[in-house]
Amino acid sequence: MKGFVQDIESIAVKNDEFRQVLYTAKNCQLVIMALKPNEEIGAEVHTLDQFFRVEEGAGEAILDGVRTAIKAGFGIIVPAGANHNIINTGNAPLKLYTIYAPPNHRDGVIHHTREDAEADNEHFDGKTTE
Template sequence: MKGYIQNIEKIAVENTAFRQVLYTAKHCQLVVMALKPQEEIGAEVHTLDQFFRVEQGDGEAIIDGVHTTIHAGFAIVVPAGARHNIVNTSTVPLKLYTLYAPPNHLDGVVHRTRAAAEEDTEHFDGKTTEGR
């Protein structure tokens, strides 16, 4: 079957990896993330657009210096070029998923921890899930 059809809320809530790429299409990429208590994604700027959806936990979204409290059910859209960060401000994991448009990471990559993600220099290589 082409495409990706799954219960993303269940997958996001059950995910324990800092970052896991679930599906890569030609123009977008689906990734789940889990931030430990007080952990953050890390301030970054992309040349692509990014969407986040919070499925569990509480935190803060920071876009170009504007801080907004977030919790389950919140959606965040970060336009290309905006400096952004997501911070878990709670005592339980913050579970979310994100869409990069276009893709940003190697298809299928899993970073169990933020440290592992920061050490890895991987970037999208043009290969999609169905093209592997």
């Protein structure tokens, strides 16, 4: 079978890695993330569209300077070119998943911490999961 058909909520909630690429297709990519209390993704701008879904925890989404409180159940769409950041403002891990369209990271990459992610200058290399 091609594609990804799994319980993404359960996978995201169990995840403790800062970033893990679960599946990469030609035109999009599924990634889970876990932010520790007071941790953030870091302000960034992409040339691609991105969707976030919060599964557990609380935080703040910042899109082009507009701050919005987020919690489990929230979805965030970041259009290409928007300066954005996700910050965990709670006392527990912020568990979420994101979809990049098109892919942004190397398929299968795992970054245990934000520092690991920042030290690894990796980008999507054109290789998909299948």
